[in-house]
Amino acid sequence: MNALFALISARNLEFVRDKSALGWSLLFPIIIIVALVLVFDDDNPSLYQVGVYGEVHQLEQVKALKHIEIIYYEDLEQAKHKVSRHLIDGLLSGDSYWVNPDSAQGYILEQVISAKLPELKKRAISGKAVRHVEWLLPGIIGMNMMFSALYGVGYVVVRYRRTGVLKRLQVTPLAPWLFLASQLFSRLGATVLSAAIVFVVIALMFDIRPQGNVLLLVLNTLLGSAAMISIGLLVASRTRSDELCNGLLNVISWPMMFLSGIWFSLEGSKPWVRFFADCLPLTHMNDANRAVIIDGAGLLDIGDHLLFLVAIILICLGVASRSFRWD
Structure with missing residues (x-):
């Protein structure tokens, strides 16, 4: 048993004397927890992602809706492509909005937009969802x-x-x-x-x-x-x-x-x-x-x-x- 305790003590001393290893073992979990909290902690999570291209007069009304995340795009075709592949739930541009009728999220979003913003014109877009x-x-x-x-x-x-x-x-x-x-x-x-x-x-x-x-x-x-x-x-x-x-x-x-x-x-x-x-x-x-x-x-x-x-x-x-x- 004395040999066992001696080996344990020697290994512990080796670890403690290695200041770099000791520092990382203490700092690393703290850094990871803080980083994860900063990145993923959200008291108001988004349920729908809506792309925006150019000027949208009713944008403030859309922003007022809860659980909708606004994503701005500089390329209209790229934004349409993301709607068609179900990568985002809808797209707003000018006086129109695009949804994919085959998307479950897009269907619900369409009901919200048509009820809250009936002046916007619907433009359907088709495409197969990314598996x-x-x-x-x-x-x-x-x-x-x-x-x-x-x-x-x-x-x-x-x-x-x-x-x-x-x-x-x-x-x-x-x-x-x-x-x-x-x-x-x-x-x-x-x-x-x-x-x-x-x-x-x-x-x-x-x-x-x-x-x-x-x-x-x-x-x-x-x-x-x-x-x-x-x-x-x-x-x-x-x-x-x-x-x-x-x-x-x-x-x-x-x-x-x-x-x-x-x-x-x-x-x-x-x-x-x-x-x-x-x-x-x-x-x-x-x-x-x-x-x-x-x-x-x-x-x-x-x-x-x-x-x-x-x-x-x-x-x-x-x-x-x-x-x-x-x-």
Whole structure:
């Protein structure tokens, strides 16, 4: 028993003396709770989402209705498309409103508008609703890739450093960027291959047929995975402690899990939430994949997403190779 207590005491002292790990274990849950409260706590939740394009004279009357969220659009065709695919419940523009009669939410919203604002002219718009599995699939695959990319390289590099593997590699002609590139390509192949297998299996099970070019899906998935692996390499480039590495990766992965559109759409969310989400690589990968699968988007349509992912890769790998430590 004395040996047991001695080992427990030694491990506790090791943890307490690791100030970075101790700090993360205390700060991380506080940060997560505060962030979730700021993002999701709402005393007046919205039941219907209504798009607005241009000038609407009765807009103040619409805003006065409870549980209706107003989303402003700068492109009328884009807003109509969202109504047709049941992504929003209705659209107001000028003296008209659009609803999809096949949408349950749109039907109820139409009754409200016709009763409260009879002067508005109804314009029906048709379109097939996006199936939940079609919308959910890219996000779930992206989340799985995120965990594989971040933790798959983060822990490995830290373990190499802690066990002296990197110190032995330091005496070879191997440059830091070559070592990081080897980790990137090794993990990239495994991550993308597993994602492709999951996608094919689910697509066959639920008859999901991408509307766009499958090669664009491959390209976007490659860049998205590489971006998240690069972030994992950046975190591990100087970290020696497993606990600190875990804390840093949690701080990166949790916001992406909740704010990258994995489980629900951020359409109409608070501007600062949307801004923060747009800074996350998983958001861009998910948005681009959904655009290709659901809307048949082309290269130019998702070009901004691809450029963002390329920028993340170059910045993270550049900083990681410059700051990399072997010991």
